[in-house]
Amino acid sequence: MALRLIESIIPAASLSALEDLPENGKVVDRWDEMLNDEKALVRILVDAGDVESLMDKLVERFANVDGFRVMLIPVEATLPRPVEPEANEDEVEEEKSAERINREEIYNQVSAGANITRVFIAQAIIATLVAAVGLIRGDTAILIGAMVIAPLLGPNMALCLATTLGDWKLVGKSLKANIVGLAIAFLSAAFIGILFPVSVTQEAIAARTQVSGGDIILALASGCAGVLAFTSGAPSALIGVMVAVALLPPFAVFGMLLVSGDYKAASGALMLVSANVICVNLAGTLTFLAQGLRPHSWWEANRAKRAVRIAIAIWAILLFALAALIYLEFGYSLEHATTP
Known part of the structure; x- marks a missing residue:
C-alpha cells in the first residue's frame, strides 16, 4: 500500500488531544517528540487513502493555535512491512473513499x-x-x-x-x-x-x-x-x-x-x-x-x-x-x- 508520513507541530500540552486519532484512520505507527517545553513534533505513518481524514482532524483542532504546522511526506518504503488490515462490511464505504490521494x-x-x-x-x-x-x-x-x-x-x-x-x-x-x-x-x-x-x-x-x-x-x-x-x-x-x-x-x-x-x-x-x-x-x-x-x-x-x-x-x-x-x-x- 502507498504510505505517507504526516508530521505536525503542536503545543506540547495538547498531545493528549491526539489520543483518539488512530480511530479516524488506519494509522500504521506514531512517534511523539518534544521539541521544547512548549512544542511537540508528532509523526504519523498512515495509508495514503487515510491521510485526508487525519489532516482534517488536525486542522480542526489546531488551525487557530500559534505555531501549528502540518507537513505531508511521501514514503517510498518502510521496514518492517506494514500489515494490510482486513476490511469488514462496515468499512466498505471508507475503502471507496480511500481510492484517491488526499x-x-x-x-x-x-x-x-x-x-x-x-x-x-x-x-x-x-x-x-x-x-x-x-x-x-x-x-x-x-x-x-x-x-x-x-x-x-x-x-x-x-x-x-x-x-x-x-x-x-x-x-x-x-x-x-x-x-x-x-x-x-x-x-x-x-x-x-x-x-x-x-x-x-x-x-x-x-x-x-x-x-x-x-x-x-x-x-x-x-x-x-x-x-x-x-x-x-x-x-x-x-x-x-x-x-x-x-x-x-x-x-x-x-x-x-x-x-x-x-x-x-x-x-x-x-x-x-x-x-x-x-x-x-x-x-x-x-x-x-x-x-x-x-x-x-x-x-x-x-x-x-x-x-x-x-x-x-x-x-x-x-x-x-x-x-x-x-x-x-x-x-x-x-x-x-x-x-x-
Whole structure:
C-alpha cells in the first residue's frame, strides 16, 4: 500500500488531544517528540487513502493555535512491512473513499500546472511546432511525440479542480494559463502555416476540421482520464497525451488554416477545439465530484456546491449550443450537397 508520513507541530500540552486519532484512520505507527517545553513534533505513518481524514482532524483542532504546522511526506518504503488490515462490511464505504490521494496533495499537484512559467511557454511552443509539422506530414509518431509534452493538461485540470472546490482564485489562474497557452499555440501554428503549404486535402488536417461523435467521446474520456491520473497519484505524463490529442492538434490546424486563408475549414477546426474544451472540463469536473473531492470546511463546501452547479450548467449549455450549431451546419451542407 502507498504510505505517507504526516508530521505536525503542536503545543506540547495538547498531545493528549491526539489520543483518539488512530480511530479516524488506519494509522500504521506514531512517534511523539518534544521539541521544547512548549512544542511537540508528532509523526504519523498512515495509508495514503487515510491521510485526508487525519489532516482534517488536525486542522480542526489546531488551525487557530500559534505555531501549528502540518507537513505531508511521501514514503517510498518502510521496514518492517506494514500489515494490510482486513476490511469488514462496515468499512466498505471508507475503502471507496480511500481510492484517491488526499485533497491537499491533489491541489498542490494540479494547481502547479496552471503556473505560467518559462518552461510552460517553451513547452507550448515546442509542442505546437512539432504537432503542426506532424499534421502536415501526416506522421502519427511525430504527433504522439508532441503530445507527450502536454502543455494544456495542467491548466484544464486546474480549472476542473477549481470549479469542484469553488476556488475562484484558482479559476482565474487556470483561465489565464489556458488563454496564454492557446495564444502561444495559435501564434506557433500560424508561423508554420506561413512557412509551409497547408491544405485540407491532407488527411490528418481534414480529420480535424469537423466534429464527430467520436471526437466528443474522446474529449469526455480525456477529461475523465486526466483527473483519475491526478487523484490516484499515477504519473500524468502518458494520460496527458489524451488531453493533448483532444486540444492541441485541432487548434494547430485552426491556426495554420486561418493564415492560409481557408476560413471555412478553420472555423470547423475551431468548433472541434471548442467542443473538446467543453467536454474535457465537463468530464473532469464530474470525475472530481465522483472521486469525493470536497473542500474541508462546511462554508467552503456550500460555496463549492454553487460553483459546481453553475459550471456544469454553463458547460452543458455551451455543449448543447455547439451541438445545435453543428447540426444546423451539417443539415445546411447536406441540403446543398443534394440539391441538383
